[in-house]
Amino acid sequence: MPPAAETVLDEVDGEGGDGGVRRRPGPRPWRRPGPAGAAALAASLFTAVLLCLATALSRTYPFGPVTRNVVDLGQQYLPFHAYGRALLLGETHGDAFLNWNSGFGSNFLGDIGTYLSSPFDLLVVAFPADRIELALYVVTAAKISAAGGAAALLFVRLCPGPWPVAAALGTAYALSGWTLNHGATVPMWLDGLLAFPLLCLVAEWARTGRRPVLGPVIVALAWIANFYTAYMATLGAAVFLAVRLLTSDETVTARQRIAGTLRATRSVLIGIGLAAPLVVVVFLGTKVADPTPVTTFAPAAWTDLLARFLPATEGVTSPALFIGTPALALALTLPFNRAVVPRVRAGWTAAVVLATLSLQWEPTHLLWHAGASPNGNPYRQTFVLSGLLLIAAWLSVARGVPRPTALLAGGALLGTLAWAARGSVEIDAWTFPAFLAAAALTLAAALLAGQAARRKAAALPALPVLSAAAVVLFVAAQAGETVVTGKRIEERQRNEVSWSPLTGPWHAAAAREVARADAWPRHRTDPGEVPGGNDVLLVGGQGADYYSSLTxxxxxxxxxxxxxxxxxxxxxxVTLDNPVTDALFSIGTRLRSEPTEPVRQDARPRARVTVTTTSVPPLVTVRARAARAPRPGDSAFVRQELLLGSSVYELPEDTRRTGHTLTARCPAGSEVWLWAPDYEGTATLAGKGTSAVRIVQGTSAVSVSVREREGPATVDFDGRPPAVRAPMQALGTVPASGEVSIDLLPDKAGIRLPRQPVGCLVRARLDSAVRRLTVDGATRVSAGGHSVTAELPPGSTGVAVLAAPRISGWRCAAGDAEAVPARAYQGLVAIPLDGRATTVSCSFRPPGLRLGGAVGAAALLALAATAGFHRRRQEFTRSAPADRSAGNADG
Structure with a gap:
């Protein structure tokens, strides 16, 4: 490579050097976008087109009838975006601090920082409530398209070259296997996909001493949008900066390299500080979240890892490394491309190799994931490696098509990779046909581009059609393979992982009935089971159903x-349809749904929705004395009675199990309840009964069991510990003989039951307990966005209990006393009473909000100081030449 080309690899925006004097350009008239702008715009549009085409070919919504709500997309992100839209439009009972709908009251600022803090999420308000799936698809497509544009912009800023190729490589980054396999169904991770190229630009600005204010702002936006993947993107940008500093021109001194590193560190620290008001809340929320089982990292088989570079592969136990055969072929030519200076080749090759190895080594795996091996997909950082590979591809092609020797060596590596991966379980029937077709088109593009280069080198008339045809073939190979991969991943995911149906008439009917019956805060309205999960976020109401990483x-x-x-x-x-817990949590209205047809992937679900209203105690009740502390062996029936303060179940002492049959004696006319959280199978109460309907939302699919039969009532249990625990369920009424016989039919060998699985509810006892709690409870309850106030009967003593879990952040006071951290009563919010207070009040403030606000204020001051220092430095450097000139004239 000639010296000029060697220097250009260290330039940004066409400017060389590291911190020299620069003049601020004056106002310019509008003009057409340059190569960088054209590449970014083309990459964004191309990405959007290919994403929509892959979706359409797989017959997936919104271009087909089949649901795309796989795994957490349907159970978390869709409901959270529906609720986020309602919150922005002022249609919820809660506010940004507290979500009254879910989990009987949950920390919503933490959920905002986890799921809804991306600027792209604001797009949901542009869509009606019944088009929330379309809104989420648009948000997803916008994030992916923006990531493609940002990557193309980075490439051209890093090294000038043909912008159509930069656009194609930007699209390759945006629609990598990681995006198609994981990011598209976990929209919050897509903010990290966009953050990586932007943070690399921030690193480049820091290296060259430019944009000291914009850099920290971009870091802050990345960490606010999703701090989890922003952390990974920041590590990736650190790798980018290290390579850029180590491969700089020899004229760059060690002092300049250190200065660039310090500037980058300053940008990151200030940016994270600006994001602290949200990041600290989320971080502390994870500390009190329900812990998931410890996961031991197991690296993927190397055959499977190599296979994931190929098209149409899918899975979560190996990294999704597909970037397209044309792009991968270019990346593999870099080590052999003598047109690129050796230090650049060595630096980027080492970065890619080490990043690949880091996927497979536990210490670096933990580093990528902030010290905790995640449940589920263990390769969430793969998008960073995809970005590094595509930077390598761009550096190899930016100055022209690699020479035949480099192309042959890269092609040999590519063929060896494909041959080594041939036996992997990740290989799909479409993998090698798509790979071979893309490889053939790539070879044809290389031959045409090489012919054009040879004509130019021989001073012969250049034929633009050769270069144009080469670019078209390259783009076609990349696009076709990407679309095939996206189509196959969509289809395989629907068949292999859990899914939720599209929202439809069932959800609309439930939402209408909830809105009609809502009586908050007089009592709660529980929508019951609706397909999809996080039901109350989708259709409204206030219940237990809640699915969040911060539960x-x-x-x-x-x-x-x-x-x-x-x-x-x-x-x-999930919800529990039980009259005792309805009384405990003041659920006065309950919806029950009976599906009118099986739930399918390609149809919107329908059901008959009924509404039942019962008398329940108010949201705030009074216990005259504290109940005994629960013991380790206490059953769920005993725990309910302790919290209720009354004995309402008859708990048979002589429950016997003979084979697959449970027998016991209970009072005639009482209701039989079976508590079997770890049991998977059916339970039938012998004797005359009614049909039973049970929605099962397991790990493989959402299915609805509709039994229309006469005879004993049959109920499904879906316990699969530790992931799934089945709720207690009613089996029927005890006959006049008092004999209870329960037939169990397990789905697999072995029946796991607790020590006291059967409880018989005596309704008269429960009615008496409800009347007592109502008489002694609050006479009036009012609730704000994150607060509740209750008026109590005069002389109330003991403890007032708010029917909400005592999560961190609740502060309460009795009467005019100062608010203090709330106490707990059997897990619920409690306020001690002394007989003099006639009111109690509680408010919720997300833990970490004050600390995060203080850190954010300090970071804002640091940013202002940085801006002021930079401005004074610019003024000094501008005036210095004029001062010297004046001095010489005087002399």
């Missing part, structure tokens, strides 16, 4: 101990 441990443990079920290892508690 508090006290919420999960309290509800589980009372007989509620859960998914996601405790982070997704």
């Amino acid at each position: 508090a441990e006290v919420t999960s443990s309290t509800l589980t101990s009372l007989g509620f079920g859960h998914y996601a290892k405790g982070r997704h508690p």
